[in-house]
Amino acid sequence: MALCSAPWLLPDGTRCLLQTNPPHLDLAEDLATLLNLNECSALNTLQHRYRSHLPYTYAGPSLVAIRPGPTSGTHAGKVRGRDSTAPHICSVAQRAYRTLLAQRRDQAIVPMGRSGAGKTTSCQLALEHLVGMAGSVDGRVSVEKIQAMFTVLGAFGAVSTEQNSSSTRFSMILSLDFSAAGRITAAHLQTMLLERGRVAQQPPGESNFNVFPMMLAGLDVAQRTTLHLHQVAENNTFGIKPFSKPEEKQKASVAFTKLQAAMDVLGITAEEQVAVWRVLAGIHHLGAAGACRVGRKQFMHFEWATHAAEVLGCELEELSTAVFKHHLKQILEQAAARSGGRPSEEEGPSGQKMTGVECVEGMASGLYEELFAALVSMINRSFSSQHLSVASIAVVDTPGFHNPRHHGGQRAATFEELCHNYVHERLQGLFYERTFVMEMERYKEVTGCSSWPPHPIPGDPRDTSTLWQLQVLPGSPGADRKGLLWILDEEVLIPGSGDVAPLMALLLFAGAGYVRRCEQALHFEIPHQLGTDPVRYDLAGWVSKAKLNLSAENASQLLQQSQLNALQELAMPRRGVPRVCRAVAGLEGCSQAALQRNACIRKVFASSLAAVRRRSVCAQLKLQADALTSLLRRSQLHFVHSLVPGTTMEKADPQPLDVPALRAQLGGTQLLDALRLRRSGYPDHLLLTHFRRRFQVLAPAVMKKCTSAYEVPDESKAIEELFQALDLEKKSVAIGRSQVRRHHPGCKVPCPETQSSHLPRPMEAMGFRQLSFFGLG
Numbered sequence: 001m002a003l004c005s006a007p008w009l010l011p012d013g014t015r016c017l018l019q020t021n022p023p024h025l026d027l028a029e030d031l032a033t034l035l036n037l038n039e040c041s042a043l044n045t046l047q048h049r050y051r052s053h054l055p056y057t058y059a060g061p062s063l064v065a066i067r068p069g070p071t072s073g074t075h076a077g078k079v080r081g082r083d084s085t086a087p088h089i090c091s092v093a094q095r096a097y098r099t100l101l102a103q104r105r106d107q108a109i110v111p112m113g114r115s116g117a118g119k120t121t122s123c124q125l126a127l128e129h130l131v132g133m134a135g136s137v138d139g140r141v142s143v144e145k146i147q148a149m150f151t152v153l154g155a156f157g158a159v160s161t162e163q164n165s166s167s168t169r170f171s172m173i174l175s176l177d178f179s180a181a182g183r184i185t186a187a188h189l190q191t192m193l194l195e196r197g198r199v200a201q202q203p204p205g206e207s208n209f210n211v212f213p214m215m216l217a218g219l220d221v222a223q224r225t226t227l228h229l230h231q232v233a234e235n236n237t238f239g240i241k242p243f244s245k246p247e248e249k250q251k252a253s254v255a256f257t258k259l260q261a262a263m264d265v266l267g268i269t270a271e272e273q274v275a276v277w278r279v280l281a282g283i284h285h286l287g288a289a290g291a292c293r294v295g296r297k298q299f300m301h302f303e304w305a306t307h308a309a310e311v312l313g314c315e316l317e318e319l320s321t322a323v324f325k326h327h328l329k330q331i332l333e334q335a336a337a338r339s340g341g342r343p344s345e346e347e348g349p350s351g352q353k354m355t356g357v358e359c360v361e362g363m364a365s366g367l368y369e370e371l372f373a374a375l376v377s378m379i380n381r382s383f384s385s386q387h388l389s390v391a392s393i394a395v396v397d398t399p400g401f402h403n404p405r406h407h408g409g410q411r412a413a414t415f416e417e418l419c420h421n422y423v424h425e426r427l428q429g430l431f432y433e434r435t436f437v438m439e440m441e442r443y444k445e446v447t448g449c450s451s452w453p454p455h456p457i458p459g460d461p462r463d464t465s466t467l468w469q470l471q472v473l474p475g476s477p478g479a480d481r482k483g484l485l486w487i488l489d490e491e492v493l494i495p496g497s498g499d500v501a502p503l504m505a506l507l508l509f510a511g512a513g514y515v516r517r518c519e520q521a522l523h524f525e526i527p528h529q530l531g532t533d534p535v536r537y538d539l540a541g542w543v544s545k546a547k548l549n550l551s552a553e554n555a556s557q558l559l560q561q562s563q564l565n566a567l568q569e570l571a572m573p574r575r576g577v578p579r580v581c582r583a584v585a586g587l588e589g590c591s592q593a594a595l596q597r598n599a600c601i602r603k604v605f606a607s608s609l610a611a612v613r614r615r616s617v618c619a620q621l622k623l624q625a626d627a628l629t630s631l632l633r634r635s636q637l638h639f640v641h642s643l644v645p646g647t648t649m650e651k652a653d654p655q656p657l658d659v660p661a662l663r664a665q666l667g668g669t670q671l672l673d674a675l676r677l678r679r680s681g682y683p684d685h686l687l688l689t690h691f692r693r694r695f696q697v698l699a700p701a702v703m704k705k706c707t708s709a710y711e712v713p714d715e716s717k718a719i720e721e722l723f724q725a726l727d728l729e730k731k732s733v734a735i736g737r738s739q740v741r742r743h744h745p746g747c748k749v750p751c752p753e754t755q756s757s758h759l760p761r762p763m764e765a766m767g768f769r770q771l772s773f774f775g776l777g
Contacts, residue, residue, distance in 0.1 A: 148263070
């Protein structure tokens with residue numbers, strides 16, 4: 001059969017995929033088993049499986065998940081038996097669970113991909129499967145609570161776009177702690193990188209957070225009157241307004257009822273729910289009050305400002321001081337510190353002037369961030385327990401990769417979308433580190449060969465992508481290579497700095513190979529995904545977003561000093577959190593596992609004390625991404641590459657595949673290069689002791705010799721004897737100093753009926769399969 005490295009172009013301009021493998025591999029469950037492994041053959045297999053309502057496919061140890069169609073979600077979510085190893089997100093969860101029990105090591109499931117690729121759905125399916133399969137010790141963690149948690153987070157942390165009615169706008173890690181018996185003892189939620197500025201400003205075609213129209217449609221008449229929501233302002237600067245169509249109002253009212261039921265399941269009391277609605281109503285009233293754009297900094301509509309002060313439990317003068325006169329508080333604190341002969345805890349952001357509009361927007365975003373963190377604390381309260389745990393499985397959900405061009409949008413990407421893309425690039429760099437770098441180090445350790453691999457490996461996204469442009473900070477290694485966050489951090493300190501200077505500095509320091517200036521003013525392009533997916537950004541207003549908003553800093557104090565006890569208790573769990581870590585929610589917890597995770601995050605923030613003391617916004621963004629990757633580096637990772645089938649949301653079942661879009665996504669994942677590396681090396685491995693203990697039962701003579709209570713066995717010698725007794729083919733196995741590694745069967749894959757012929761006869765008779773031979777299936 002002819003080989004094909006790319007989709008062919010027909011005379012009519014359409015693209016087709018040529019078959020490069022035998023027909024029985026068109027529905028292969030693992031791309032690593034393809035005889036001819038190239039881009040065309042992989043796309044052909046993915047296309048056949050997707051048309052057969054099989055959106056999940058293995059790619060070695062990773063999983064490829066193509067977003068199911070609108071009516072195939074139920075079929076895609078079915079679990080094919082408790083011990084099924086068919087490609088599915090639940091099979092990945094089962095593998096992580098078995099590995100945890102066998103190795104007593106933390107595991108993590110990491111979905112990656114574009115926004116709208118179904119990452120949140122995959123996370124929910126994996127968590128529900130783990131909870132339903134393992135069970136909880138005291139019922140503290142249940143499937144109903146997991147579903148309720150996603151309902152609450154979907155309302156408060158997701159927005160509506162033209163393509164997705166629930167697009168996540170924050171990053172989260174939910175850790176399930178397991179006992180030695182394999183039961184769940186507790187769960188711990190941590191969130192970061194919340195897009196809090198969306199409360200005040202939204203890109204064209206996107207909404208505010210989903211909870212606002214839900215609340216406006218679902219509250220009863222008495223609650224609306226109490227919160228002064230019986231009359232909604234005609235012009236709200238934050239874009240918070242009820243739906244106009246009756247069917248939309250009815251849908252939002254039903255969603256609000258489900259939200260209240262979910263909060264009841266999580267143990268959020270009625271008083272706490274009322275406090276939540278009060279904060280949301282206060283944000284709505286701040287948007288209606290607005291601010292004067294010229295002259296004195298004050299509210300434009302004092303009637304709505306009075307309503308905001310009332311629902312927040314404070315006087316109008318106190319609210320006005322917290323919003324507009326924060327500089328007086330700063331001056332008093334600095335004077336008190338100097339008179340006491342002690343340095344202030346944090347350096348104030350000198351030279352930063354804010355307009356009245358920025359002050360109001362900062363207070364609204366600060367209130368929402370505190371509210372979101374309080375909800376995370378309530379969720380953790382519902383999941384917490386004092387039982388001991390040995391290891392945990394973490395499930396990660398991020399907003400994913402954003403590019404307005406994916407859906408035909410003409411606008412440029414925003415600063416918040418840049419931050420989400422940065423996190424996605426960091427996760428892609430982590431995938432490269434675990435898949436390529438560590439694999440080559442293990443191979444050299446086992447064989448002592450330095451000329452492997454035989455084919456060139458792809459570029460390192462940690463060096464050749466846009467990471468260094470984003471993460472380099474003053475005083476850090478490589479600070480001579482100034483990145484975008486570095487430049488923005490510098491421009492903030494210059495009084496009167498505009499948006500043109502950062503663009504010129506970025507073009508100067510980055511070079512034409514990494515950043516391209518566009519024709520539009522203040523627009524530039526960054527080649528993300530190893531150059532396969534360039535994104536055009538609009539730099540307008542970025543310097544303002546990089547400034548520390550002192551009004552947002554006063555939001556927590558405003559809630560803590562409220563005259564309403566419910567609002568004080570809402571902010572109570574966060575009172576002891578250091579200010580440098582306040583961007584991360586979920587730092588409470590008293591179990592040993594939770595304390596270890598919190599200590600890992602605090603250590604990351606303590607590593608850049610100089611930037612933290614200056615209260616740098618750009619440093620906070622980088623450190624939150626560092627905290628996310630630091631938590632993941634403690635675990636064995638299971639990657640799920642989520643792909644979008646097309647650029648349009650058609651209602652066909654299944655949705656037609658856009659081959660060029662799928663090809664671009666597949667190229668950015670580096671999966672094919674990872675599979676080629678896996679096929680040429682020794683991917684499956686076990687420690688010598690684990691291998692001997694697991695398979696010595698097949699050789700009674702070896703087992704009797706190695707289980708003596710008076711003699712410590714020589715593991716290398718014992719495994720050599722085990723190989724001889726089992727008649728194992730030596731060419732497929734390499735024994736290193738600490739591990740046994742098995743060579744991949746390679747390109748010469750037998751037919752399905754002889755797929756287990758490479759195993760020794762005793763293992764074949766016992767039903768062992770290729771991956772379960774090493775406990776990885």
